[in-house]
Amino acid sequence: xxxxGIFVCAHALTLAGVPQQPVAPPPKPADSGPSLAVTLQFxxxxxxxxxTVGFVSTRSDLSAETFRNFYTISDVVAxxxxxxxxxxxxxxxxxxxxDGNTYNEGGKPVTGNDLFRVSKETSTIHLRAVDSIRVESLxxxxxxxxxxxxxxxxxxxxxxxxxxLTLVSSKPVFKFHVxxxxxxxxxxxxDPSGKLDTLNFRDEETANKLAKAFTHAVELCGGxxxxxx
Amino acid sequence: MKxxxxxxxxxxxxxxxxYSPMSATNRTSGGMxxxxxxxxxATAPRDASGNSMLTASGxxxxxxxxxxxxxxxxxxxxxxIPSGEVTVHPDGKLTVxxxxxxxxxxxxxxxxxxxxAPGKGASFRSDGxxxxxxxxxxxxxxxxxxxxxxxxxxxxxxxxxxxxxxxxYLERHVVHNGHTYFQRTYVLxxxxxxxxxxxxxxxxxxxxxxxxxxxxxxAFYGWAYYPWDRPVPYSWGWAGTPWLAFYSAYxxxxxxxxxxxxxxxxxxxxxxxxxxxxxxxAPADPGQPASYAADAEAxxxxxxxxxxxxTPITPEVKQAIADEVQQQLAYENAAATQPxxxxxxxxxxxxxxxxxxxxxxxxxxxVTADQQSCGLGAGGVLKLIATPADDSPTADxxxxxxxxxxxxxxxxxxxxxxxxxxxxxxxxxxxxxGLKTLHDEQGQQGLPGAPNSAIGPPPRPxxxxxxxxxxxxxMLTAQDNQATQAEFGMTQVxxxxxx
Numbered sequence: 250x251x252x253x254g255i256f257v258c259a260h261a262l263t264l265a266g267v268p269q270q271p272v273a274p275p276p277k278p279a280d281s282g283p284s285l286a287v288t289l290q291f292x293x294x295x296x297x298x299x300x301t302v303g304f305v306s307t308r309s310d311l312s313a314e315t316f317r318n319f320y321t322i323s324d325v326v327a328x329x330x331x332x333x334x335x336x337x338x339x340x341x342x343x344x345x346x347x348d349g350n351t352y353n354e355g356g357k358p359v360t361g362n363d364l365f366r367v368s369k370e371t372s373t374i375h376l377r378a379v380d381s382i383r384v385e386s387l388x389x390x391x392x393x394x395x396x397x398x399x400x401x402x403x404x405x406x407x408x409x410x411x412x413x414l415t416l417v418s419s420k421p422v423f424k425f426h427v428x429x430x431x432x433x434x435x436x437x438x439x440d441p442s443g444k445l446d447t448l449n450f451r452d453e454e455t456a457n458k459l460a461k462a463f464t465h466a467v468e469l470c471g472g473x474x475x476x477x478x
Numbered sequence: 479m480k481x482x483x484x485x486x487x488x489x490x491x492x493x494x495x496x497y498s499p500m501s502a503t504n505r506t507s508g509g510m511x512x513x514x515x516x517x518x519x520a521t522a523p524r525d526a527s528g529n530s531m532l533t534a535s536g537x538x539x540x541x542x543x544x545x546x547x548x549x550x551x552x553x554x555x556x557x558x559i560p561s562g563e564v565t566v567h568p569d570g571k572l573t574v575x576x577x578x579x580x581x582x583x584x585x586x587x588x589x590x591x592x593x594x595a596p597g598k599g600a601s602f603r604s605d606g607x608x609x610x611x612x613x614x615x616x617x618x619x620x621x622x623x624x625x626x627x628x629x630x631x632x633x634x635x636x637x638x639x640x641x642x643x644x645x646x647y648l649e650r651h652v653v654h655n656g657h658t659y660f661q662r663t664y665v666l667x668x669x670x671x672x673x674x675x676x677x678x679x680x681x682x683x684x685x686x687x688x689x690x691x692x693x694x695x696x697a698f699y700g701w702a703y704y705p706w707d708r709p710v711p712y713s714w715g716w717a718g719t720p721w722l723a724f725y726s727a728y729x730x731x732x733x734x735x736x737x738x739x740x741x742x743x744x745x746x747x748x749x750x751x752x753x754x755x756x757x758x759x760a761p762a763d764p765g766q767p768a769s770y771a772a773d774a775e776a777x778x779x780x781x782x783x784x785x786x787x788x789t790p791i792t793p794e795v796k797q798a799i800a801d802e803v804q805q806q807l808a809y810e811n812a813a814a815t816q817p818x819x820x821x822x823x824x825x826x827x828x829x830x831x832x833x834x835x836x837x838x839x840x841x842x843x844x845v846t847a848d849q850q851s852c853g854l855g856a857g858g859v860l861k862l863i864a865t866p867a868d869d870s871p872t873a874d875x876x877x878x879x880x881x882x883x884x885x886x887x888x889x890x891x892x893x894x895x896x897x898x899x900x901x902x903x904x905x906x907x908x909x910x911x912g913l914k915t916l917h918d919e920q921g922q923q924g925l926p927g928a929p930n931s932a933i934g935p936p937p938r939p940x941x942x943x944x945x946x947x948x949x950x951x952x953m954l955t956a957q958d959n960q961a962t963q964a965e966f967g968m969t970q971v972x973x974x975x976x977x
Contacts, residue, residue, distance in 0.1 A: 269827070269828055269830075269831060270812075270819075270822055270823055270827075270828060272808050272809055272811075272812045272823060272828075273808070273812070274700070274703060274808050275696050275697070275699035275700035275703050275807060275808055275811035276696050276697055276700045277697075277700050277704055278697040278698075278700050278701045278704075278928070278929040278931045278932040279697065279929055279930075279931035283707075284707035284708060285707045285708040286707070286708055329708045329709075330708065330709055330711065330734070331711070377924070468921070468927045469707050469708065469926055469927065470926070473921060473927070
């Protein structure tokens with residue numbers, strides 16, 4: 250069906266019966282790090298193995314209250330084929346009030362069992378939706394939050410010093426199912442969403458190591474910041 | 479006379495006075511009933527080939543019988559053959575030499591096999607449809623599903639190749655920086671893309687060799703070559719497209735990709751089938767392409783092979799294609815570092831090894847090992863049986879996957895090296911385009927990010943030739959009209975009485 254054109258390159262190579270040339274495979278790209286499966290397994294194991302992190306937080310504007318927190322990450326399940334990470338974060342909070350003082354919420358005093366709270370957040374991290382990851386101390390983060398809420402005069406103290414790993418997206422892609430229980434009351438179920446997902450870790454080294462692993466996983470999943478500038 | 483298969487056929491020198499048309503005794507060697515009988519006194523001595531030229535009265539008698547039989551046929555075969563001198567061939571076929579240099583080759587049943595007149599010729603399928611045609615500057619090929627390919631050699635030495643008027647390309651030669659290139663401007667629906675080729679000689683023929691648009695860092699070829707870290711789910715956005723619906727029983731893309739080579743395989747097949755669908759006239763009814771012959775079964779009656787059903791591209795076949803893609807990535811990497819050796823490293827000389835898999839890029843008419851003709855459409859898969867001898871212009875391949883009415887899977891077909899070169903060029907062009915997409919979209923659209931060593935070095939563009947700004951689509955439309963007129967004109971010339 251095909252015929253070749255009239256014009257023939259004067260420098261045409263002549264290759265009649267040329268044997269097949271041995272060709273080496275192209276080089277593997279420079280080490281691009283562990284596979285996604287290995288990376289997510291690492292993240293899953295480290296998060297599941299952390300156990301409960303206890304810390305106390307206080308606020309300068311609530312000098313009589315001490316917030317005792319017991320934070321646990323559990324049920325972490327990674328799915329490399331979907332680039333997701335399921336997790337449950339449980340925070341038990343005990344509010345202690347100095348003798349002779351009253352802790353108020355909404356202008357009403359809170360006492361007894363109502364000073365015990367449990368927040369259980371179930372969520373799935375979609376790694377492709379993550380733009381960036383940052384690590385900072387929980388105390389710094391809370392103080393930054395106060396400043397952003399136009400209350401820089403309020404300082405928050407967290408003891409011991411623990412660290413947060415925050416997954417950041419430009420869109421409110423992080424969705425949570427929150428079950429919040431105050432005292433003996435029935436749990437209140439909500440489904441908030443936001444641009445941040447925060448994980449707490451006992452020490453800075455663990456937080457940084459996991460941030461590095463998350464960054465690699467996000468890259469392997471095709472996430473990351475796509476802004477041209 | 480006994481034919482090779484032992485069937486009884488006519489015997490011009492027999493003492494019987496005539497044959498009974500369509501009787502059990504006048505089967506030809508092909509098993510086809512002859513539509514005529516030859517009067518015993520109507521023959522002249524046979525020539526060395528066993529052909530017998532009939533007397534004037536014999537010719538008139540046979541033509542009368544043939545035209546009587548043709549009156550019950552359809553299309554081109556219904557038209558009466560003009561008067562002329564009839565030659566009877568040993569296999570029962572007839573040649574009629576008519577006025578003005580017109581020559582008709584008829585099958586034993588009277589259907590028209592081919593027609594020749596000064597400066598033009600045409601061949602026909604047994605159901606009367608055109609198979610091929612040539613005039614001074616135009617060649618027309620019509621596939622088994624009615625797909626028309628028109629090739630026009632233009633006065634400016636460019637060549638226009640049209641596929642059904644919907645798509646095609648203009649090929650012209652360009653001298654740039656002291657080198658001669660061929661530049662093809664393809665039009666495919668709304669898309670317009672330009673490919674560049676150089677030439678080399680292989681098996682004594684001048685071949686066109688595709689020149690990639692870009693050369694990449696070796697690590698980029700490596701990134702596409704080696705498995706990715708994880709299966710990558712990917713959505714092509716083809717859902718709901720007419721072409722995918724049309725080929726749904728024949729091809730389905732993978733849901734996730736283990737490597738760039740696998741992703742490039744579906745890219746390659748998808749682009750090939752989408753283009754093939756356009757070329758096949760993008761039928762209004764996705765289930766019924768172009769002008770499928772309702773009586774396609776009739777094609778098998780005389781020297782034509784056709785598949786009764788699709789033999790789809792199975793996962794195994796697709797993996798075999800993916801293996802070729804991966805190997806070609808190695809060739810492309812080698813050629814990128816030694817462009818002067820590109821034809822040796824990345825083209826036909828490199829891939830003509832037994833079991834190499836080719837994917838048909840456009841409609842093609844071929845011949846099977848038992849000399850039946852059949853068609854191959856875009857997306858057909860062929861496997862090379864053996865490396866052809868050094869002086870051979872063709873190669874034998876077995877059909878692995880094919881669509882209904884194309885050459886059946888399993889048969890051996892002979893394909894010209896020029897056509898295989900065209901398939902290889904198409905393959906490399908799609909690979910080039912797919913690599914560009916991978917490079918530009920890695921880390922996006924669900925594709926994994928490539929490491930910096932792969933994408934850090936910018937791609938090196940090959941020689942940029944001046945763009946061809948001609949309105950190729952308008953040229954293709956005009957060409958299609960001219961082809962239709964030429965077909966009509968051929969009929970007029972062939973069957974005009976009293977010339």
